[in-house]
Amino acid sequence: MIKTFKTPREKFPILNNKIQLSSCSQSALHVEVKNAINRYVHSWEEEGMDWEGWMTACENARSIFAKMINASPSEVAIVSSVSHGVSSIATSLSNKARKKVLITDFDFPTIGHVWLSHSDQYDIEFIGGNENGIIGVEDYLNSIDEETLIVGTSHVSYYNGYKQDLKEIAKVVHGKGSYLFVDAYQSFGQSIIDVNEIGIDMLSTGLQKYALGTPGLAFLYVKQDLAKSLVPKITGWFGQSNPFGFDIKNVNYGEHAKRFDTGTFPMINGFAAEAALNILNQYQMSDIEKYLQHLSRVAIDEAEERGLLIKSPTDVEKKGSNTAIYVNNASEVEHRLREKNILVSARNDVIRIAPHFYNEEEDIKKAVRELARFIN
Ligand SMILES: Cc1ncc(COP(=O)(O)O)c(C=O)c1O
Structure with missing residues (x-):
């Protein structure tokens, strides 16, 4: 696992005011794109x-x-x-x-x-x-x-x-x-x-x-x-x-x-x-993969600590970036998190927290904390 990843976050302007954790649906816009x-x-x-x-x-x-x-x-x-x-x-x-x-x-x-x-x-x-x-x-x-x-x-x-x-x-x-x-x-x-x-x-x-x-x-x-x-x-x-x-x-x-x-x-x-x-291609895909495993670990630990029901495998080697957390009114929760400038993606009965290499540990912790508040 890699615990830090040097990405120029300023190249993704949305990160200045939003936490984008929706890469399973749409990743953040890079200035070069x-x-x-x-x-x-x-x-x-x-x-x-x-x-x-x-x-x-x-x-x-x-x-x-x-x-x-x-x-x-x-x-x-x-x-x-x-x-x-x-x-x-x-x-x-x-x-x-x-x-x-x-x-x-x-x-x-x-x-x-x-x-x-x-x-x-x-x-x-x-x-x-x-x-x-x-x-x-x-x-x-x-x-x-x-x-x-x-x-x-x-x-x-x-x-x-x-x-x-x-x-x-x-x-x-x-x-x-x-x-x-x-x-x-x-x-x-x-x-x-x-x-x-x-x-x-x-x-x-x-x-x-x-x-x-x-x-x-x-x-x-x-x-x-x-x-x-x-x-x-x-x-x-x-x-x-x-x-x-x-x-x-x-x-x-x-x-x-x-x-x-x-x-x-x-x-x-x-x-x-x-x-x-x-x-x-400016990065090693193996490094991206290992860093996202670390962020998965953070998401899983944070969710477990708050008693949330995790629908993803908890072995980070058996999963991609997305950590799915059970929520019965998922699309409503997605909208409420959006109001807090946290972008996640709902599917059926789960909220998917799907970081990319430009996200940091704190993004995940904040998203899970807010999610837990809505669920509880
Ligand atoms: C795994 C997977 N396959 C296919 C699709 C749909 O792809 P498209 O809209 O390009 O047909 C999605 C969209 O979310 C997806 O997650």
């Missing part, structure tokens, strides 16, 4: 259009992201959301003989919505966990069989921050000849992700949560060898081998993951993404 968005606006206003500059920002974001997960840029597509990424995958596998799709109870609901909308093509089943929402490797082992085409799961739970051992899961999934899809929206930007080391076949994440960016742009990683056997039905001119051939009569998918690009990139979000990823 704001400047990048303004650069796009400026180029639009002053130059009229700058396709080359706009495309460069998006391609840079793609390349930086690829490097961060130890992939090559040709294995990464630019999509608009994780929902879009998963939908593209769902449409691209219908030529496969196996038809069983396994997702988990603790995935973000959009994963269920996407796959269930393809029930005419696949048999969708859920892997359930124990009463704390924890799914063990043995649960995967018991659910996957020779019919299983793909297993979709989340690296870190959006609800209670539970972090899975993906490497062990990948072994089980591949042992049965199935593909592994990972939703990394709650881990990218706060955890090391190495798709090769773990053995991930496909992964999607956006930038809004721990990656310091905006919604509107997300990435879809598809392993090189696999991509060429997939035929996405969500497509468009950017997904073609030569978008600027303007050939309306033929579909010629681009190489590798490029075939999952669709229409014009969300340029303004590309500017934000490039800047956000460059900021994250």
Whole structure:
């Protein structure tokens, strides 16, 4: 664990008057991300259009992201959301003989919505966990069989921050000849992700949560060898081998993951993404991870001391930054904390305290103290 982390807090102006602990939903705005968005606006206003500059920002974001997960840029597509990424995958596998799709109870609901909308093509089943929402490797082992085409799961739970051992899961999934899809929206930007080391076949994440960016742009990683056997039905001119051939009569998918690009990139979000990823890369992801484990320890100790019910794992190595505390009127409490300039995020029956590297111990203690006052 790392107990202090030197972040220039002045680069996040909101921290001057608010305690932002909502990185599981939206992380704080860094001045360089704001400047990048303004650069796009400026180029639009002053130059009229700058396709080359706009495309460069998006391609840079793609390349930086690829490097961060130890992939090559040709294995990464630019999509608009994780929902879009998963939908593209769902449409691209219908030529496969196996038809069983396994997702988990603790995935973000959009994963269920996407796959269930393809029930005419696949048999969708859920892997359930124990009463704390924890799914063990043995649960995967018991659910996957020779019919299983793909297993979709989340690296870190959006609800209670539970972090899975993906490497062990990948072994089980591949042992049965199935593909592994990972939703990394709650881990990218706060955890090391190495798709090769773990053995991930496909992964999607956006930038809004721990990656310091905006919604509107997300990435879809598809392993090189696999991509060429997939035929996405969500497509468009950017997904073609030569978008600027303007050939309306033929579909010629681009190489590798490029075939999952669709229409014009969300340029303004590309500017934000490039800047956000460059900021994250100024730090070692392993240091961010260890510091957030320390802040988790602080949150858990503080909550236990006040008798609050913690819904997250209390072993900080088995969780991400988010510490979920049970509150029966969570969204009301979120609003009341906001009035005190403390930004947390409610989900169902929990308040999620989700710090990033720019937060300090005192932020967490103050938030838990105020939360305890409302609960009691
Ligand atoms: C783990 C996870 N996956 C997916 C989503 C939704 O992603 P999108 O809106 O980009 O489809 C969220 C949003 O909170 C999330 O936490």
